[in-house]
Structure formats: structure tokens, C-alpha cells
Amino acid sequence: MKFFLDTANIAEIEEGVSWGCVDGITTNPTLISRELVGKTDFKTLVKKILDLVDGPVSLEVTSVKAEGMIEEGKKLKKLGDNVVVKIPTTVEGLKALKVLKSLKIETNATLVFSVNQALMVAKAGATYSSPFVGRLDDVSEDGMSLIEDIREVYDNFGIETKIIVASIRHPVHVRDAALIGADIATMPFEVFKKLINHPKTDEGLKRFLDDWQKIDKSKLMF
Ligand code: E4P
Numbered sequence: 001m002k003f004f005l006d007t008a009n010i011a012e013i014e015e016g017v018s019w020g021c022v023d024g025i026t027t028n029p030t031l032i033s034r035e036l037v038g039k040t041d042f043k044t045l046v047k048k049i050l051d052l053v054d055g056p057v058s059l060e061v062t063s064v065k066a067e068g069m070i071e072e073g074k075k076l077k078k079l080g081d082n083v084v085v086k087i088p089t090t091v092e093g094l095k096a097l098k099v100l101k102s103l104k105i106e107t108n109a110t111l112v113f114s115v116n117q118a119l120m121v122a123k124a125g126a127t128y129s130s131p132f133v134g135r136l137d138d139v140s141e142d143g144m145s146l147i148e149d150i151r152e153v154y155d156n157f158g159i160e161t162k163i164i165v166a167s168i169r170h171p172v173h174v175r176d177a178a179l180i181g182a183d184i185a186t187m188p189f190e191v192f193k194k195l196i197n198h199p200k201t202d203e204g205l206k207r208f209l210d211d212w213q214k215i216d217k218s219k220l221m222f
Contacts, residue, residue, distance in 0.1 A: 001178045004056075004164065004186035008035045008045060012189035013052050019196075024055035026130070026166065026186040028086070028110065029062055043079070050080035058108045058128075060086035061096075069096035077105050084108050084127065089117050094124040101125030108164065118150040122161035128184070132167035133177075143167070144176045151180050171195055 002023035005016050008031045016022040027049075035045055050057055057080070061072040069092065073085035084106045087093045093109065100107050101124075108128040109121035113136060121129050131150060133143025147165055154161065162183040168174060171194050177185045 001182065002055075002184040003174075003192065004058075004184055005192060006031070006166065006168070006186040006188050008032045008049065009189070010035075010045075010048055010052070013049060016189060016192060017052055021192075022053065022055070024057060024082075024184070024186075025049060025053050026058040026086070026108070026164065028060050032060075046079055050082060053082070055082060056084045056106065056128075057082050058084045058086045058110075060110060061088075064088075064090075064092060066092045066095035066099070069093065070099050073100050073105055073107070074103070086110050086130075087126070089113075089121055089129075094120060097121060097124040097126050101127075110166070112150075113146070115146070115149045115153055118161075118163075119153060119159075122154065122159045126161050128162045128164050130164040130166040130186070133165055133173055134167035134169040136167075137169070144173065144180070147177060147180050147182050151182060 003021050004024040004026050005013060005022055006026045007013060008027045013025060036042060046059060059076045061069045063069045063072055069087055076085050077083050085100055086108045087096050089109050089111050097107050097109060106127040108130055109126040110130045112118050112129050112131040118129050118131060131146050136143035136146060150163055164184040164186050165177040165182045166186050168185055168187040168191055170191060174185045174187060174195060
């Protein structure tokens with residue numbers, strides 16, 4: 001299973017990449033705008049992200065009509081080979097997915113909230129589909145059961161579109177996504193950090209080091 005960071009923050013990306021567990025990045029207009037206000041410009045920010053990450057980087061279009069999405073997609077792709085163009089799951093989005101596929105530009109269909117939407121974007125040629133589990137949980141629906149259903153349907157028909165579990169809010173979402181067999185989990189850095197923590201690890205390490213302090217170091221062989 002691959003781990004993507006759902007962020008456009010350079011410090012978070014640098015730190016995550018140094019841990020050796022980051023396979024890619026997803027962004028959206030909210031995440032990008034957070035990094036731009038009074039700081040830098042879009043192209044400079046994106047270039048930095050692309051240089052840091054050895055893997056797919058999703059950049060989202062902001063047009064609502066297919067023609068605009070396609071033009072934006074072509075421009076975004078020129079920024080780097082690892083750019084994946086993020087397209088909203090709408091009728092216009094389907095048209096754009098189809099054209100971008102014919103241009104061999106990888107795409108990520110975003111804001112997927114149902115099995116039928118996941119099927120449609122796959123048929124239109126999306127490389128990735130991104131069901132949002134946290135936002136479903138927010139409205140008292142079970143986000144993770146959508147992932148189970150999409151996994152089953154994609155497997156039923158040998159669909160190769162990769163499932164990115166998005167809108168992840170906590171480590172249990174990541175564990176469940178892995179058990180279901182989702183291809184990718186994209187998560188905020190705050191969630192990513194929590195994946196490695198366990199109080200028993202900290203407690204165990206403290207005891208080992210405390211006991212080590214008690215010995216006579218002159219008896220060591222090296
Ligand atoms: C995915 O690609 C989206 O950027 C993201 O997961 C949205 O998450 P949110 O619901 O926490 O905003």
C-alpha cells in the first residue's frame with residue numbers, strides 16, 4: 001500500500017520524505033492557497049514539491065468546464081513528468097478525463113462519494129479515484145464501507161484505476177484502508193506522524209536505556 005501526503009507544505013513534505021515512507025503527494029486548491037497567501041507563487045511552490053518527491057503529485061484544476069480543465073491539465077503536466085491532474089467528479093470532469101487519457105496524461109478523479117461515481121470515473125479513464133472517507137463520516141455515513149464497496153466492484157471487473165483513500169482523519173482510517181486493500185492512503189502530515197507512535201515502544205526503549213545506564217561500562221567488549 002502506498003502512502004501519499006495530503007499537503008502542499010514544503011516543511012512537511014521534506015520531513016515526510018526523509019522518513020522514507022512517502023510515495024506521493026496530493027494537493028487541492030484549499031491546501032495550495034494556504035501556502036501561497038503572502039508567501040510564494042504557484043509555480044515556485046509546485047516546482048519545489050516536484051523536486052522533493054519521487055512519485056506522483058496531484059495538482060487540481062479549478063475550471064468547471066471540460067475545455068478549461070483540459071487546457072489547465074496540459075499546462076500542469078508541463079510542470080513535471082510526475083504531475084497527476086486532479087479532476088472533479090462531474091459530467092464535465094468525465095469529458096476531461098477521457099481527453100486527458102487520450103493525451104496520456106495521468107488523472108486523479110476527486111470528490112468521489114459513491115460506488116457509481118467511482119465506476120464512471122474509471123470508465124472515463126481516470127488513473128486514480130479518490131473517495132473522501134472523512135467527509136462521509138462527517139455526515140453520519142460510513143466512509144470506510146464505501147472503500148470496501150469500490151474495492152469489490154473494481155476487482156469484480158478487473159478495473160485498473162487505483163483507489164486513493166482521501167479525507168483521512170486518523171490512523172484507524174489508514175489501518176482499515178490497508179486491510180481493505182486500497183491502493184493508496186493520502187493523509188495530512190498530522191495523521192502520518194501518528195502512524196509510527198506507540199506508548200509501549202517509548203516505554204520499552206526507556207527501560208532498555210535505563211538498564212543500560214546501570215552497568216559498569218568498563219566491562220564492555222568494545
Ligand atoms: C484528497 O485528495 C483531498 O485533498 C483531501 O483528502 C481532502 O481532505 P479533507 O476532507 O480533510 O479536506
